[in-house]
Amino acid sequence: xxxxxxxxxxxxxxxxxxxxxxxxxxxxxxxxxxxxxxxxxxxxxxxxxxxxxxxxxxxxxxxxxxxxxxxxxxxxxxxxxxxxxxxxxxxxxxxxxxxxxxxxxxxxxxxxxxxxxxxxxxxxxxxxxxxxxxxxxxxxxxxxxxxxxxxxxxxxxxxxxxxxxxxxxxxxxxxxxxxxxxxxxxxxxxxxxxxxxxxxxxxxxxxxxxxxxxxxxxxxxxxxxxxxxxxxxxxxxxxxxxxxxxxxxxxxxxxxxxxxxxxxxxxxxxxxxxxxxxxxxxxxxxxxxxxxxxxxxxxxxxxxxxxxxxxxxxxxxxxxxxxxxxxxxxxxxxxxxxxxxxxxxxxxxxxxxxxxxxxxxxxxxxxxxxxxxxx
Amino acid sequence: xxxxxxxxxxxxxxxxxxxxxxxxxxxxxxxxxxxxxxxxxxxxxxxxxxxxxxxxxxxxxxxxxxxxxxxxxxxxx
Numbered sequence: 523x524x525x526x527x528x529x530x531x532x533x534x535x536x537x538x539x540x541x542x543x544x545x546x547x548x549x550x551x552x553x554x555x556x557x558x559x560x561x562x563x564x565x566x567x568x569x570x571x572x573x574x575x576x577x578x579x580x581x582x583x584x585x586x587x588x589x590x591x592x593x594x595x596x597x598x599x600x601x602x603x604x605x606x607x608x609x610x611x612x613x614x615x616x617x618x619x620x621x622x623x624x625x626x627x628x629x630x631x632x633x634x635x636x637x638x639x640x641x642x643x644x645x646x647x648x649x650x651x652x653x654x655x656x657x658x659x660x661x662x663x664x665x666x667x668x669x670x671x672x673x674x675x676x677x678x679x680x681x682x683x684x685x686x687x688x689x690x691x692x693x694x695x696x697x698x699x700x701x702x703x704x705x706x707x708x709x710x711x712x713x714x715x716x717x718x719x720x721x722x723x724x725x726x727x728x729x730x731x732x733x734x735x736x737x738x739x740x741x742x743x744x745x746x747x748x749x750x751x752x753x754x755x756x757x758x759x760x761x762x763x764x765x766x767x768x769x770x771x772x773x774x775x776x777x778x779x780x781x782x783x784x785x786x787x788x789x790x791x792x793x794x795x796x797x798x799x800x801x802x803x804x805x806x807x808x809x810x811x812x813x814x815x816x817x818x819x820x821x822x823x824x825x826x827x828x829x830x831x832x833x834x835x836x837x838x839x840x841x842x843x844x845x846x847x848x849x850x851x852x853x854x855x856x857x858x859x860x861x862x863x864x865x866x867x868x869x870x871x872x873x874x875x876x877x878x879x880x881x882x883x884x885x886x887x888x889x890x891x892x893x894x895x896x897x
Numbered sequence: 898x899x900x901x902x903x904x905x906x907x908x909x910x911x912x913x914x915x916x917x918x919x920x921x922x923x924x925x926x927x928x929x930x931x932x933x934x935x936x937x938x939x940x941x942x943x944x945x946x947x948x949x950x951x952x953x954x955x956x957x958x959x960x961x962x963x964x965x966x967x968x969x970x971x972x973x974x
Binding site for chain 2: 534535536537538539763770772781783784789793795811815819823825
């Protein structure tokens with residue numbers, strides 16, 4: 523019955539739930555419920571944002587003021603010890619700038635149930651993901667006299683990483699395009715008599731990734747509740763989700779751009795909101811999610827990630843004066859003059875500059891008189 | 898096992914709106930198609946649900962404030 527009455531009102535889902543919960547406790551008659559819901563609806567409409575209100579300005583102030591109290595320091599550790607994560611103001615700027623790669627990319631990888639409970643199995647996956655460099659599992663020597671490079675793999679390390687000699691050989695051959703010979707547990711590369719080439723190959727070998735995902739520099743296993751979770755330094759969502767045993771649906775990265783590319787614009791919007799709120803919360807600042815949601819919406823309306831700033835939202839404003847007032851005044855005016863742009867004075871900034879009433883709040887309401895109307 | 902990108906916790910539900918429903922929506926909102934927010938054809942989710950340019954995608958978001966909220970995007974190139 524409560525549901526039936528509530529369904530007639532355009533409440534948001536969460537408000538409906540709240541009212542229903544309270545009503546169930548009271549056990550009232552249908553008429554009383556109706557009267558009560560009606561009162562709720564009145565209160566609800568009164569609390570809605572009014573038309574023509576400057577939502578963006580309110581959002582800017584509400585994020586800006588707590589921003590002044592954030593730390594300027596870049597590094598700080600959070601939650602996971604031994605993992606450096608950018609926090610505070612630098613991180614917030616990074617999110618709103620929609621940087622291609624964050625300064626400290628990080629992933630939180632959740633595992634499928636059959637792997638999440640067992641430490642050994644979690645470790646197995648961690649080994650598969652973590653980048654293994656050739657220099658970590660083998661000794662590399664350059665024999666200058668014979669123009670040879672000798673690679674001596676460490677048996678123990680090879681076993682830990684589950685690598686086989688022939689796999690290693692193929693990997694080196696493929697990525698460096700050289701011929702590799704196997705000789706009693708050693709891999710030998712014969713280089714043409716050129717000292718430069720020898721050094722070149724030697725350097726490349728040192729940084730060769732033989733197993734794992736190149737971008738993932740380190741993996742840390744941590745127990746959370748009753749499951750093991752992997753935290754990584756470095757991020758590559760596209761490759762990690764393809765690793766068997768990884769629970770793709772709950773795996774996250776702090777790289778918003780990567781989320782946009784792999785999961786689309788709506789996921790990117792959610793990621794912006796999540797990251798920004800977490801950054802503010804971590805600093806002990808409380809900002810209403812509505813403000814962040816508005817910012818995230820503005821950044822994603824066009825279907826692509828746009829930063830708040832010169833190269834994004836602010837730089838694409840139609841008005842020349844508004845753009846000039848924001849950043850790079852001379853450049854903007856000069857360019858507009860060369861192109862012969864016209865400013866239609868429709869926005870706020872440009873109307874303030876020329877000294878006209880702005881189209882905001884009551885300023886955007888025009889009174890018309892209907893002649894001969896009834897009194 | 899093929900991964901369905903829509904199963905990810907960050908991705909809300911995307912649906913293609915039928916022609917009648919789309920017209921109804923535009924009438925209700927009193928706007929033209931072009932005034933809707935956009936979503937690109939290159940978007941992985943658009944590819945997954947097979948939406949074409951000109952379609953309207955209905956997105957059911959989980960909102961922090963409203964519980965659930967509806968959002969519409971026009972598919973563009």
